Amino acid sequence: MIVVGTSSWADPGFVEEWYPPDLSARDRLPWYAEHFEAVEVNSTFYAVPARSTVARWAQITPEDFTFDVKLHRVLSRHSAPLDSLPKDLRTKAKTTDRGRVKLDKRLCDALCDAILEAVEPLVEAGKLATFLLQLSPAFRRRDERLDSLAPLVKRLAPHPVAIELRHRGWLDEKCRDRTLGWMSEHGAVWVCTDAPESSKHVTIMPPVDAVTRDDLAYLRAHGRNAHGWMHGRSVAERFGYRYDDAELEELGRRAEELAGKASNVRMMFNNNRGSDAPDAAGRMRELMGQGAVAR
Secondary structure (H helix, E strand, O other), X not given: OXXXXXXXXXXXXXXXXXXXXXXXXXXXXHHHHOOOOEEEEOHHHOOOOOHHHHHHHHHHOOOOXXXXXXXXXXXXXXXXXXXXXXXXXXXXXXXXXOOEEEOOHHHHHHHHHHHHHHOHHHHHOOOEEEEEEEOOOOOOOOOOOHHHHHHHHHHHOOOOXXXXXXXXXXXXXXXXHHHHHHHHHHOOEEEEEEOOOOOOOOOOOOOOOOOOEOOEEEEEEOOOXXXXXXXXXXXXXXXXXXXXXXXXXXXXXXXXXXXXXXXOEEEEEOOOOOOHHHHHHHHHHHHOOOOOOOO
16 A cells, blocks of 8 residues: 655645635644545654644544654754753753753653653554654764664554664665664664755765565655755755656656555655645645545
């Protein structure tokens, strides 16, 4: 099964160009779910949501709708202020001189537990597909070890953790097999990506399609705007890109090849500028013969 969706349902560009102009914020997720069967939750990268908020997500989406929950930026080694943590975790968290949170095992475990508690309504409804760990490009092979991610993967089990590395050093000739082997050994999902073609910029990952769990493969389409990726300041500038049909057909073939090795494939469009992502995801469904979502 190949499920197609986007990396958010609340991106500002969606609101301006894709949703009906008179649609309230409360009604965006149900409207989105009329068009797609899955979505990545982007807001959880910035803060742990209230359980009541997550319960509403589960209540207002169809029974077969699923979510990929992006893990908190502290867990993915991004810079984060203290107030991004749940209130009960702030007093014991260590910070840098600039007030940025330092991650240690105690905080990792506590934050994972807080996230598990928050998303329990999705688990109960059978709507949690994966946790998505989108690592910082600063998480690079010469400074870090993949084993540092093992406690997180274990803490969130049995829920799959899809790991997106963003430094191409993890895939050089000497390291690629070890990187993918580590994912398989620890039951993590390798995130395949579609991005601009460039061997010069370390944050642009090559299109390595691999399946590290028999039950799940993950493909994120970031667009192919090389200049925007390297020089853009906003999300729209970096990832904005309109895929044409030939490019979407290429992505579809990649997804089908992954589906030959994994029982489920999640294809998420992150080419966020205006309506680029939902337009691409909708067209992808058409090209794959999925058509409108049947409810």
